[in-house]
Amino acid sequence: MSDQVLKFLMADGAVRIEAVSLTSTWQELNRHRSLPPAVNAMLGELVAASTLLAATLKFNGSLVLQIQGDGPVRLAVVECAAGFGVRAAIKLSPEAAVPEHASFRDLVNASGQGRFVIVLDPKDKLPGQQAYTGIVPLVGNTLAESLDYYFASSEQLPTLVHLAANETCAAGLLVQRMPAEGGKEVTDIDAWDRARHLAATIKREELLGLPAQEVVRRLFWEEPLAVKAEQPVRFSCTCSREKVAGVLRMLGAAEIESILAEQGKVSVNCEYCDTRYEFDAVDAALAVRGSPDAEPGGAVH
Ligand SMILES: [Zn+2]
Structure with missing residues (x-):
């Protein structure tokens, strides 16, 4: 049941x-x-x-x-x-x-x-x-x-x-x-x-x-x-790649570039469900710039 x-x-x-x-x-x-x-x-x-x-x-x-x-x-x-x-x-x-x-x-x-x-x-x-x-x-x-x-x-x-x-x-x-x-x-x-x-x-x-x-x-x-x-x-967890991209955007290009320089990629784990979201340099750049269909701003959650 x-x-x-x-x-x-x-x-x-x-x-x-x-x-x-x-x-x-x-x-x-x-x-x-x-x-x-x-x-x-x-x-x-x-x-x-x-x-x-x-x-x-x-x-x-x-x-x-x-x-x-x-x-x-x-x-x-x-x-x-x-x-x-x-x-x-x-x-x-x-x-x-x-x-x-x-x-x-x-x-x-x-x-x-x-x-x-x-x-x-x-x-x-x-x-x-x-x-x-x-x-x-x-x-x-x-x-x-x-x-x-x-x-x-x-x-x-x-x-x-x-x-x-x-x-x-x-x-x-x-x-x-x-x-x-x-x-x-x-x-x-x-x-x-x-x-x-x-x-x-x-x-x-x-x-x-x-x-x-x-x-x-x-x-x-x-x-x-x-x-x-x-x-x-x-x-039920409501996290999504789009929401994580929104967070990267809020962190800003400089911060993301420094993470990329150090780790080669940006990975974020959802604190609720532990789903891992990974962004390589290209994806991270797109995320920071914000694609038209991405959700504006907001938190991971
Ligand atoms: Zn989640």
Whole structure:
């Protein structure tokens, strides 16, 4: 079965429930990396979180979770594009020694200087429209705690997130109290309490070992749930030779010539999928000059 993020509503819409379990997507996304186990688990949790967060939004575009860490992890970026195509990039500190059981805090906020932002980048931006950026306070020891705090403080939505990841699986569960709509009476005021208590009983082994559907069934079997959506998730990188050419153009002729003089060619590896793009002297010159069908400017990504 393909990887999916599942969305349900409980108690006539009083509570939102989402679950995700990524196996093939997670393994493919991470195939070219060999990370210390604690870092690998952190990246997997970030990937699962990106799909859960994207699934809470009515939004056509990319959701990016970006952490600039002050510990062994210098940068972690996960992007969940419209249609749930996910990809991730990570950079470790060169002198990083990662203890096996390093916590999220140890990895990215060891001395309290870490930064965690959520960026929502609309697919078809109107002229002058900016991406939305929200700051996620790095509180507690886990990524899930930071996200709970973000939803409660920035979005005023009580939320409970559970995340887990290992070599083969990246999984998560999110329960969230929904705002009452347009003064509508909330008929089931205990629903949120029930939902968060049930969700709190989930075990790490269950999240990692069971399909998302089964996780939800086991926890909420006494609650009639309305199925809202089952959305397929896949690994997808949007890099291209044209985008890399755009980056070479931004570096400028002088810089490119010095790389050519030193190495005989320019090679660039995509930080997300590790695809290698090579430009010999002729290709590099064309790239710097900019061919009419190349994409203007922009980043590799
Ligand atoms: Zn790529």
